Amino acid sequence: MAVKDSLARGLKMTVLARAVHVLSNAVLMVLLTRFLLSPDEYGILFLALSxxxxxxxxxxxxxxxxxxxxxxxxxESDASQVPYVFETALKYRLLFIGIVGCALALGRNYIAGLIGEPAVAPLLLVGAVYLGFHSLSVFNSLLFQGFNCVSWSALVQVVNNVNRIIFAVLFVFVLGFGALGALLGYLVGAALAMVVGFGVLYKYFYSNYEKADEPEEGLSRRILEYSAPMMITRGAGVLNTKIDTILIGVLLNPAAVGFYTLAKQISSSLTVLAGSLGFSISPTYGEQKVNEQLDQAARMYRKTLEYTLLLYLPGAVGVIIVAEPTIRIVFGEAYLGAAPVLQVLGVYVVLRAVNQTTTKALDFLGRARVRAIAKGSTAVANFLLNLVLIPKLGVVGAAVATVITFGIYTFTNVFVMYSELPLDSKRLVRPVALVGVVTAGVGVPVLLATRYVSDVFSLVGVVLFGVAIWSVLAIRTGLLDISSTKSFLLSE
Structure with a gap:
């Protein structure tokens, strides 16, 4: 019961934080695309962020x-070493932030020339400062996850995202700074989140641990060694999520960057629940492994996978169907080039959702090295596919490359999870088949209804219509248990 209650509290706070993140990003996206920036300017902003x-x-x-x-x-084993873990990681983090931030600021003109967009240079100067604040706020969030107190991680994210939109609006609307003003909003949000995160981390965690006389022998080396596969995994993630954007800017134009970024942001925002669940639940897998409770971990992962597929397979079909009217009505005719990209990335929504409920668990189960190899390999493949497909298919080629390589990576992670936990794949056959029935039952009526979409109200109506059909089918098939879900959500 304690585990269930802890997960419920953490999940609800994380969902709230990520919902705020999605909402603030959505508002900012609409303001920038619909009212403030052209596709070229929007592309320049996110080229700099990449x-x-x-x-x-x-x-x-x-x-x-x-x-x-x-x-x-x-x-769990020797709490007196926890302060040394924090100090060692922070020391190295600050060192590398200083080196990289200075390099980015000093080399901004060279980098802008290298990618062929001089307008990026002033944004990179501000970006060097933003990099430091954002890196430290993420550091705090991940440390809270290690303490299995993801509610505090959620607080840091809320502070970041709420202030990001407030100050971005201030700098863009009031002061007229354009894309640079939006980036300044990102900077202020990250800075305030960093301050709050460090304050909470010191007061409620670091200072509450009695510190050993000296760190365990080899502790620094172990932290650095385990960070290596994490860096490879993170580097592969950068290749998947940032390098493709840069390649689009180099091989095509800033407008294409804007189309791709907009579609990627929409598809990524749809996985907020899966990301929240994966972030909240992953430390529990590590604790259950330490306590030799792998059967419980296996049951938890299987149910998580079932609910993820139930939510995201029908959702992906809906994204593919309503992509064109959504882009046209919400973001404007100038951004219609993002519609076919979003349709391709509908498949990516499912893959990303499954991945987010799997990969973080592997880190806490001690399988970061295997995940790093898989992600590194598929990231290189994604880079090479982008070089081939972008010249041939345009911006849609980047989306196709992402779906292919991310799909391979996701299935690899699920396979590793099955090898780590005592999971029975046969028990997933019936739920997955029923999810297929629900998906078809949602897709056909929504496809027929989409022909009547003409404005934002009819678009919302079609979406709600699809959600209503999904709810009925999910309950009727027995895949969604209302009483269990209500009990979980209302638990304290």
Missing amino acids: VIGVARLFSDLGLAKSAARYVTEFK
Whole structure:
């Protein structure tokens, strides 16, 4: 019961935080695309953010996730080592942030010239500062996850996202700073989140542990060694999520970057629940492994996978069907180039949802190295596929490359999870078949109803119509138990 209650509280707070993140990003997306920025300007902004994301790889180096893993381990076995884990990881984090931030600021003009977009240079100067604040706020969030207190991670995210939109609106609307103003909003949000995160981390966690006379022998080395596969995994993620954007800018144009970014943001935002569940539940897998409760972990993962497929397979079909009217009505005719990209990425929505409920668990089960190899291999394949498909298919080629390679990565992670836990794949056959029935039952009526979409109200009506059909079918097939769900959501 304690595990269930802890998961419920953590999940609800994480869902709230990520819902705020999605809402703030959605509002910012609509404001920037519909009223403030052209596709070229929008593309320039996210081209700069992609470069910053690549630079952040070298400032993070997987240290926070490695520290979170050892916090989870030591708080169960030797709590006096926890402060040393925190200090070691933070020391290295600050060192690499300083090096990378200076390199980004000093090399901004060279980088802008290399990708062929001089307008990116001033954004990279601000981005060097943003990189530091954002990296440290993420560090705090991941440490809270290691303590299995994801509610505090959620607080840090809420502070970040609420202030991001407030200050972005201030800088763009009031001061007229355009894309640079939006980036300044990101910077202020990250800075405030960092301050809150460190304050909570020190007061409620670090200071509450009695510190050993000296760190365990080899502790720094172990943290750095385990951060290596985390860095490889993170680097592969950068190749998948940032390099493709940069390649589109180099091989096509900023407008294409804007189309791809918009479609990717929409598809990624739809996986907020899966991401929240994966983030909240993953430390529990590590604790259950330490306590030799693998059967319980297996049951938890199987049910998580069932609910993820129930929610996201029908959802992906809906995304594919309503992509064109959604882009046209919400973001404007100028951004219609994003519609076919979003349709392809509908498949990515399912893959990402399954992946988010799987990969973080592997980190806490000690399988980060295997995941790193899989992600590194598929990231390289994604890079090569982008080089081939973008010139041939345009911006849609980048989406196709993402779906193919991310699909391979996701299935690999699920396979590793099955090898780590005592899972019986036969028990998934019936639920998956029923999910297929629900998906077909939702897709056909929504496809027929979409022809009547003409404005935002009819679009919302079609979406709600699809949700209503999904709810009825999910309950009638027995896949969704209302009483269990209500009990979980209302638990304290």
